[in-house]
Amino acid sequence: MxxxxxxxxxxxxxxxxxxxxxxxxxxxxxxxxxxxxxxxxxxxxxxxxxxxxxxxxxxxxxxxxxxxxxxxxxxxxxxxxxxxxxxxxxxxxxxxxxxxxxxxxxxxxxxxxxxxxxxxxxxxxxLGDYLSPDGVSCRISSWYRQEDRSLPLRGKISGAYITSSLAKTEAVSCGFDEAILLNSQGKVSEASGMNIFLVRNGELITPGYDQDILEGITRDSVLTIARDLGIKTIERPVDKSELFIADEVFLSGTAAKVTPVKRIETFEFSKHRPVTDKLREAVTAVTENRNETYRDWVNVIEI
Missing domain, CATH: 3.30.470.10 (Aminotransferase class 4, branched-chain amino acid transferase, N-terminal domain)
Incomplete structure (x- = not known):
């Protein structure tokens, strides 16, 4: 309700x-x-x-x-x-x-x-928490992310979200919280309505714009904050199997904010998530206008 x-x-x-x-x-x-x-x-x-x-x-x-x-x-x-x-x-x-x-x-x-x-x-x-802040389980969807050559993925076009809807329902009906979609090349693209990040050896990795992802605003914020915190960031293609051996995985989006992933398919992740937790805390501080560095990211409206 x-x-x-x-x-x-x-x-x-x-x-x-x-x-x-x-x-x-x-x-x-x-x-x-x-x-x-x-x-x-x-x-x-x-x-x-x-x-x-x-x-x-x-x-x-x-x-x-x-x-x-x-x-x-x-x-x-x-x-x-x-x-x-x-x-x-x-x-x-x-x-x-x-x-x-x-x-x-x-x-x-x-x-x-x-x-x-x-x-x-x-x-x-x-709206409070869209996804559980304690972490979500994810299924690799049988549905593939559309290609920009057939649909303008730089916009949040409503018709495109039939794929997200199919993937989300498929995942939930199989006992998972969320879906991860691959693109037509078999590389990791994004979740049903969020961008995806993984951490390996202290480096933050995420699919680039050439992987048919949405240009996420929270994604951009996470990357900027990570660089400012001295975390190395890499935007590149990601293989499905690389998700399974990552140290940490998390999702980002306006509704999801920064949500840790605790399991993908049968692969469990550690509850020790130093990079995810640091970035989640930093993003929260920015949205609450508690970080002077990013004050221009927050509009203050008097009511």
Whole structure:
């Protein structure tokens, strides 16, 4: 059961969440011609009259880029202004998640992106831990990550998430928490909705952009923080078998934050996770605005 924030942005206005409804004939519903963003917000632990949003500018720019892939010009600064107003109107009192969405809003049929209306909405919900902070078990999915040559993977295109949905349900039905997808070359790509990292001999390794991954904002944050902490980072192709012999594995994402992996298939990992724990603690400190170095990553909104 989700606790949705009371106010949504829909059809160029703010209105009660329950009144923000789409027609069953909406084009994007039938063809997956939408793109979404997702960002977390928390009340400032030091000031209850402030809300902290993590890397709002990057999230808004990525959604603007995704809109362009749908033949829709939606400036990042407009998205940011609407999300800021959205937070002020809702005045959330607990950790929450914001879901902005761009889509083809015409009513009718025929898959296309030209000569069609587009629109944009925002809603939110209370959200604590998306995955267990104690660690998750993962299955190597029988479904493969799409290729950028057949689908624009630089955007969070809604239609692409059928693969994530299939992989996630397959994993859960087999007794696992999460799925890991390989790409068409048989290399490790990402989880159902998160990027993946492994640690070997103290080095942090993650698949690069050429492995059909999403350009994760939390992923970028983890890499930046790791380098600043003196941890060697490597972006390169990763074989499935390399996951099994890694010292540590973790997932990263807006919802997942930094989540350790405790098992992949039948391979168990140690509960001693020095690199994962150090990075998780560092990311948490940044999102709570407790690290001066990354203050520009956090938008402070007065409510």
């Amino acid at each position: 989700h606790n949705f924030l009371p106010i949504a942005y829909f059809k160029n206005q703010f209105l009660p969440f329950e009144n923000a409804n789409l027609s069953i004939a909406t084009h994007a519903l039938h063809y997956g011609t939408g793109a979404f963003g997702g960002l977390r917000g928390i009340p400032n632990p030091e000031n209850p009259n402030q809300i902290l949003l993590f890397r709002l500018d990057r999230h808004c720019q990525r959604l603007s880029n995704s809109a362009r892939l749908l033949n829709f010009e939606l400036p990042a600064d407009k998205i940011q202004s609407i999300i800021t107003d959205f937070v002020k109107k809702n005045q959330p009192k607990t950790s929450f998640y914001i879901r902005p969405f761009v889509y083809t809003s015409d009513l009718g049929i025929a898959p296309r992106l030209h000569n069609i209306e587009h629109d944009f909405f925002v809603y939110g919900l209370e």
